[in-house]
Amino acid sequence: MMSYKIAVTLHLLASVIWVGGMFFAHMALRPAAQTLLEPPQRLPLLKGVLDRFFLWVWAAIITILVSGYWIFFDVMSAKAAIYVHVMQLIGLVMIALFSYLWFVPYRNMGRALASNDLPAAGAAMAVIRRVIGINLVLGVIELVLGAARPF
Numbered sequence: 001m002m003s004y005k006i007a008v009t010l011h012l013l014a015s016v017i018w019v020g021g022m023f024f025a026h027m028a029l030r031p032a033a034q035t036l037l038e039p040p041q042r043l044p045l046l047k048g049v050l051d052r053f054f055l056w057v058w059a060a061i062i063t064i065l066v067s068g069y070w071i072f073f074d075v076m077s078a079k080a081a082i083y084v085h086v087m088q089l090i091g092l093v094m095i096a097l098f099s100y101l102w103f104v105p106y107r108n109m110g111r112a113l114a115s116n117d118l119p120a121a122g123a124a125m126a127v128i129r130r131v132i133g134i135n136l137v138l139g140v141i142e143l144v145l146g147a148a149r150p151f
């Protein structure tokens, strides 16, 4: 079935872009920026990174939802193994956390930087980092669920 393969491929590509991007940002980019740059350089850099990455995350979310529910309802006729239900639940939590990030701390960070309020921008960034850390763990669990298909 060709279209099932297309849906799974899109689902996998989108989840790798989202989770891999969080891994890079959380484990490599931010710690290096923290060590090497002072807040006046670091915070605008991180904001510029998030401006670009977050648009890809929205695209990934739309792709994951459309492909995931397409497979679930059309291919599986809503009769899926438990791991798919767990994946769906964790996925919806990840999307809720990302929406919170986008609408609250990320927006606050933009406002703070626009008015040169570095402490407020730093506080918003601290929230963003914690939430991305949670979503990174959830995302890795999702990849393991998808790859291992347990229970």
Ligand code: HEM
Pocket (backbone or CB within 6 Å): 008, 011, 012, 015, 016, 018, 019, 064, 065, 067, 068, 069, 071, 072, 080, 084, 087, 088, 089, 090, 091, 092, 094, 139, 142, 143, 144, 145, 146, 147, 149
């Ligand atoms: C939120 C709603 C989601 C739904 C309804 C959903 C649904 C599904 C379904 C039906 C499959 C196919 C399972 C099979 O063929 O046995 C699947 C596979 C997979 N999903 Fe999801 N998913 C969702 C979210 C996510 C998220 C957020 C991620 C990762 C960030 C993810 C990662 C994967 C992976 C890695 C696979 C395995 C693909 C493969 O077979 O190679 N899913 N998902």
